[in-house]
Amino acid sequence: MTDPLVKPKKKNPVERTRLPTRPPAPRSRAAQGLTRAAAEGVFEMQTCGDCGALQYPPREVCHQCLSERLVWKDADPRGTLIATTVLRHSNDLYFRERLPWKVGTVKMAAGPSVVAHVHEDCAEGGAVRLALKLDRSGQAVLHALPEKDTPNMNDAPQLRESTCDPKFRRVLVSDGKSAMGLAVARAMLDAGANAVFLGDPTSWKTVKAFDALVASDPRVQPVELDVTDTDSVDRLAASIGGKVEILVNTAAYLRDGGILGRKDVILARDAFEVNVLGMMRLAQAFGPGMGFRAADGSNNAVAWVNILSIHALAALPARGAWSASMAAALSAAQTLRAEFAGAGVRVMNVFPGPIDEEWEQLTPPPKLAPAAVAKAIVQGLQGGLEDVYVGDIAEELRTRLRENHKAVERELGQ
Amino acid sequence: MSNPVLAQFMTEFLAGRLRLVDLTQTLAPEFPTIVLPPEFGQAWPFRIEEISRYDERGPAWYWNNFSMSEHTGTHFDAPVHWVSGKDLPDNTVDSIPVENFIAAACVIDVSAESAENPDFLLTIDYVKRWEEQHGRIPERAWVLLRTDWSKRVTPKEYLNMAEDGAHSPGPDAEVVPWLIRERNVHGFGTESVGTDAGQAHHLNPPYPCHYFMHGNNRYGLQCLTNLDQLPPQGALIFAAPLKIRNGSGSPLRVMAIVTNG
Numbered sequence: 001m002t003d004p005l006v007k008p009k010k011k012n013p014v015e016r017t018r019l020p021t022r023p024p025a026p027r028s029r030a031a032q033g034l035t036r037a038a039a040e041g042v043f044e045m046q047t048c049g050d051c052g053a054l055q056y057p058p059r060e061v062c063h064q065c066l067s068e069r070l071v072w073k074d075a076d077p078r079g080t081l082i083a084t085t086v087l088r089h090s091n092d093l094y095f096r097e098r099l100p101w102k103v104g105t106v107k108m109a110a111g112p113s114v115v116a117h118v119h120e121d122c123a124e125g126g127a128v129r130l131a132l133k134l135d136r137s138g139q140a141v142l143h144a145l146p147e148k149d150t151p152n153m154n155d156a157p158q159l160r161e162s163t164c165d166p167k168f169r170r171v172l173v174s175d176g177k178s179a180m181g182l183a184v185a186r187a188m189l190d191a192g193a194n195a196v197f198l199g200d201p202t203s204w205k206t207v208k209a210f211d212a213l214v215a216s217d218p219r220v221q222p223v224e225l226d227v228t229d230t231d232s233v234d235r236l237a238a239s240i241g242g243k244v245e246i247l248v249n250t251a252a253y254l255r256d257g258g259i260l261g262r263k264d265v266i267l268a269r270d271a272f273e274v275n276v277l278g279m280m281r282l283a284q285a286f287g288p289g290m291g292f293r294a295a296d297g298s299n300n301a302v303a304w305v306n307i308l309s310i311h312a313l314a315a316l317p318a319r320g321a322w323s324a325s326m327a328a329a330l331s332a333a334q335t336l337r338a339e340f341a342g343a344g345v346r347v348m349n350v351f352p353g354p355i356d357e358e359w360e361q362l363t364p365p366p367k368l369a370p371a372a373v374a375k376a377i378v379q380g381l382q383g384g385l386e387d388v389y390v391g392d393i394a395e396e397l398r399t400r401l402r403e404n405h406k407a408v409e410r411e412l413g414q
Numbered sequence: 415m416s417n418p419v420l421a422q423f424m425t426e427f428l429a430g431r432l433r434l435v436d437l438t439q440t441l442a443p444e445f446p447t448i449v450l451p452p453e454f455g456q457a458w459p460f461r462i463e464e465i466s467r468y469d470e471r472g473p474a475w476y477w478n479n480f481s482m483s484e485h486t487g488t489h490f491d492a493p494v495h496w497v498s499g500k501d502l503p504d505n506t507v508d509s510i511p512v513e514n515f516i517a518a519a520c521v522i523d524v525s526a527e528s529a530e531n532p533d534f535l536l537t538i539d540y541v542k543r544w545e546e547q548h549g550r551i552p553e554r555a556w557v558l559l560r561t562d563w564s565k566r567v568t569p570k571e572y573l574n575m576a577e578d579g580a581h582s583p584g585p586d587a588e589v590v591p592w593l594i595r596e597r598n599v600h601g602f603g604t605e606s607v608g609t610d611a612g613q614a615h616h617l618n619p620p621y622p623c624h625y626f627m628h629g630n631n632r633y634g635l636q637c638l639t640n641l642d643q644l645p646p647q648g649a650l651i652f653a654a655p656l657k658i659r660n661g662s663g664s665p666l667r668v669m670a671i672v673t674n675g
Contacts, residue, residue, distance in 0.1 A: 204446060204569040229443040230463055266455060 002121060005155035007168050007194070008299040020294035020343045021094040025137035030058040033072045034140035038132035039386035045075035045110065056112040077130040079106040081144055082113070084124050094136070097295075101158065106130060106144050116142035117158055121150040133162035133384050136294075136344035138337070154382060157298075163384035164303035164346050167192035169245040174199045174227055174282060177207045179357045180307060181250035183370035184377060188248075189217055191378045194299065197240055199225035201251065227251040227278030237285035242293065244286055248305040248377065251278050254359040258320035268321035275325040276332055279306060283336055291343035303346045303381055306333045307373070310351045310394040314401055317413050337386075348380055353393030366392060430674055435649070437638045437668040438488045439564065445637075446569040447486050448607045449580070457483035484663040490655040491609065491624070491634030495662040498629030505631060507661035514633070515654035517600040518555040519670065520548070521644045525562040528583040532574055533613055534561075535586040541593070548646040551597040556635070556651050559583065563605035564639035574612060584611025587622035594630045601633030605641060609634040635668060644670055 027035070030046070037044040045054050048062035049069035061068050084104035090096045104118040106128055114130070122128050128144040135141045143162065146153060154165055171188045175181045176198030185196045198214065200222050214222050223240065226232045227249075253274035255267050283304070290301035312330040315323035330349065337347035354360050356367035368391045380388040389395050400408050426432045439445060447459040462480040466472025484507075485491070492507045493499030504510055522544050527534045536559060545551060561583045566572040574581045584604065585593075593599045602609050602623050609623040619625045627634055635653060650671040655664035 204449075204573040204575055206575070226443075229459075229461060231443050270456070 001150050002152040002156045004152045005160075005168060005298060008297055011297070017293065018097070018295045018297075020136070020291070020300075021097065022137045022342070022344055023094045023135045023139075023141075024092065025139055027139050028058070030060055030070075031140070033058050034132055035134070035138075037072065038134045038140035038384075040389075041380070041383045041385045043075055043077045043130065043132055044072045045112075046070050047073040047075070054110050054112060056108075056114050076108070076110045078147075079108040079114075079128055079130055079144070081105075081118065081122050081124055081126055081128045082107050084118050084122075098157070098161065104144060106142075114142055116144040117162075118144045119146055119153065119159060120156050121146045121153055133159075134346065134386060135162055138341050138344070138346070138386075160298070164246065164348070164381040165191070166246055166378060166381055168194050169299050169302065170195040170197070170243050171246045171248060172197040172199065172223075172240070172244045172286070174225060174247070174249045174278075175201055175251040176213070176222070177202060177205070177210050178250055178252065179370045180252065180355065180373065182209050182213060183374040184248050184250055184307075185213060185220065187371070187374035187378045188246075189219060191382070193246075194219065195243070196220050197223045197244065199223055199236075199251070201226040227281055228273045230281055233281045233285045237289065241286055241289035244290060245293070245299055245301045246303045246305065246381065247282065247286055247290065248307070249279055249282060250307055251275075252307065253325070254319070254322055256319055256359075256362075257322075258317050262321075265321075268324065271322050271325040272328065275322075276328045279329055279332055279336075283332075283339075287336070287340065287345075290345050291340060294343040294345050301345055303348055304336065304340060305348045305350060305377060305381070307350045307352070307377075308333070310353050310389065310397050312349075312351060314397060314405070314408050314412055346384065346386060348377075348386055348388060350377055350380065350388045350390060351394050351398070352376075352389075353391040353397070433672050433674045435640050435643045435670040435672055437635075437640050437644075437651075437670055438666075439637050439639050441480075441482070441487045441665065444569065445487055446573050446607060447483065449573065449575075457485050459483075460486050482665060484658065484661055484665070487665045488637040488639070488668055489635070489663050489665045490653060491628065491636070491663045492655070492661065493628040493631045493633070494660075495634070496621075496624040496628035498625050499631060502629075502631045505628075506659075507655040507664050508657045508659050510633075510655075512654070514600070516650065516652055518552055518647075519558050519603075519644065519649045519651045520551045520555050521558045521560050521641055521646050521649070523560045523642075523646070524583060525560055525642070528561040528563065532581040532583065533611065534583040535611060536584070536589050537586050538589050538592050541589060544646070551593070551599065552647075553598045554600045555597075556600050556603055556653075557593060557597075558603040558635070558638065558641055558644070558651075559585070559605070560641040560644075561605050562642065564637075564641070573607065578613075579615070580607070580612030582606040582608075582612035584609065584614055585623050587617045587619065590622045590626040594626060594632060599632065601635065602627055603635035603638050605636075605638050607637060609636050634663075638668060640670075644672060648673065 046058040047054050048067050049071050050067035051065040053064040055063050082105050087101040102118040106116050107113045127147040131143045132140050133143050166188050171193045173181050173185045188196050214220050225236050253271045293301040309326045311323045312326035333349050352368050352373045354363045354367045373390050376390040441460045447457050460482040462478050465477045467476040493502050493505035499505050610621045614621045653668045655666045
C-alpha cells in the first residue's frame, strides 16, 4: 500500500520556489492518438483495420501487414509486469528532481509489450492494468497500476504527477453563489481540498446556501470576485494568487435568445463579458502565479477548469448568443492550454449537457444536477483528464457530431 | 461692457466666501448600479481597462477605456428616460436647453427619519413643515432629499436588498405632483440609487418620481453625495449631463456653489 499523502506544511517563505520543468514532450503525429485517449480518460490502442493487429508504439503503417488503414479502438488494459527497474539517476531535468522513479515492461494481454511508469504497489511478475495518462508535458504516457485499487494509491507521488487531485490543494471557485459554484465547492471539500476560496460576485445579494456553506466549514473562505471587473479580479489575485492550486471557473451567463430576433447585441455582449472575457481576466490575473507554482511541492498548482457546455461544439440557435460565447470560450481555453503547457498546468474543459438550474427551467429533462457535474469535475481532476463530457446528452451529441455534424446542425436548429 | 456680477462672483470665490461642494460619487467598478429583475435588460456598471501606462502599450502616456450605462454612478435622468416623458419636446440630454443645467437647490434633511426607517417616504405635510422652518421652495429649484444614504459604503448597505427588493427612502406618490403643480420645481435629487424609493414599484403609480417628474419635463439626479454640506436653501447646482445624442441620461459631475460660513 501507498503511504498516505500528508498535509503539506506551510510554505517556507525564504526558500526558493522550485520552478516547473517538463518531461520530454516530442511525439510523432501518430502517437497523438494516445494523447486523445488519455485526455478523455479512455484506453485505446492503434489497431490495423485490415489484419486486426494491435500495435504499440503507434506508427504510420501496420507492423504486420503494412496497411495504412489504422484505427483507434478500445483495448484490453490488462497485462503482466515482467520486469521493473528503479531509476536513481537521470540527466533529464524533470526526472532528476523526482527520483527514484520506477519503470517497467508490461506484457499486454492484447499482445504488445510496453514500457510504462510503474506504480509502487505493483509487484514484478504480477498482474497490472495499464492506464493512459497525461504527463506534465500534456502528452500521453502509460502507467502500470495495481490490478485492483490499493489503499491511498492515488497518493503515490509518481501517479500524482499525472493527476490533479484536489486532495490537500486550495481551490478557487470563481462564482460561489450559483448552484454550480456551490456544488463544485462542496465536491472539492469532500475530495479533501485544503481550502476553497468561494467567489462572491454580488456582495449586495444574500444567498442563504452561500452563507450556510461558508458557516459550515472553516476551509471555506468567501472572497469578493466579479469576473466582469478587471479591478476586482486583479485585487483578488494580488491577495490570494499565490495560494490557488486549482481554479474552477464557475462564472457563467446563460440567457435564451437567438440573433435575428433581437434588436441589440447587449445580451451577447453580457454573455461574452462573463463567459469569455471573464475567463481571460482570470487567466491574466491568476495564470502567471499558478504557472510559477506548478512544481511547488506536493500541493503545487495543477489545474485550470472551465465549465463550458456541449453547445461549445454545436450551437443551440434558441440560445444563439450564448452558444457563440461558449464556442469562443472553448477557443480561448485551447489557447490557455497551449500557454500553460510550458508550466505543466492542466487546462480541463468540462462539457455538460443541460443543467438543472434556474435559467434552464424550461428545458425538458434529462437535466444534470449541479452535484453530478461537480462530481465529474472531481473525477476528471483525480484522473488527470483534459476533456470531460458529462451526461447522456453531451455524450450523444458528441458521438453524433463525429458521425454527421450537418445532421446535428439541422436538428439543433429546429 | 462686462457684467459686474461675474467679476464679483470670482472675487467672492477667490476670497473663500463662496465655496464649491462636489456632490458626485467617484466612478468605480464596485459602486452599485440599480438592479432590475434578472430577466430584464440591465444597466452596465462602471468598468475600466487600462489602455497604457507609460509602458509597451504606450510609452509616454497613461489612459483608460471605460464603459457604463447612462444611469451608472452619480447621474442625471432626462424626461425621455420614462415612458411618461417620451413625447415631450427637448426631453433628451442633448436637446435640454443649457439654461436648465443651473438651478437653485432646496435640501430637505430626512436623514434621521431614514436612519430609523429605510422605507421612509417624503409627504406633502413633511414638505410644508420644512417650508415653515426654511421658507417656501422657490420656482424652478431642485429638491434634493438628504438621507445620508451616501454614507452607506458597502453595496450591501447601499442597495439594502431584502427578499422583497430594495429598501431605501424616496418621495411618496402625492408629493411629487404637488411639488410640480404647487412649487414648479426643476427636478428631484436623491443620494440613493434612484430618485424613487426602493419599494416604489408598490406605489400608485409605480415609481411616482420618475412618472410625474419626467412626464412634466422635469429632471432627476441620483447617487448624490455630500448633501450634508449644503444649506437647506441657498445653494446653486451646476449639473450638465454629457451631450449624448438622444440620450436618456448621463453620468455627470454635480457641483454646488454655497456661501461659506
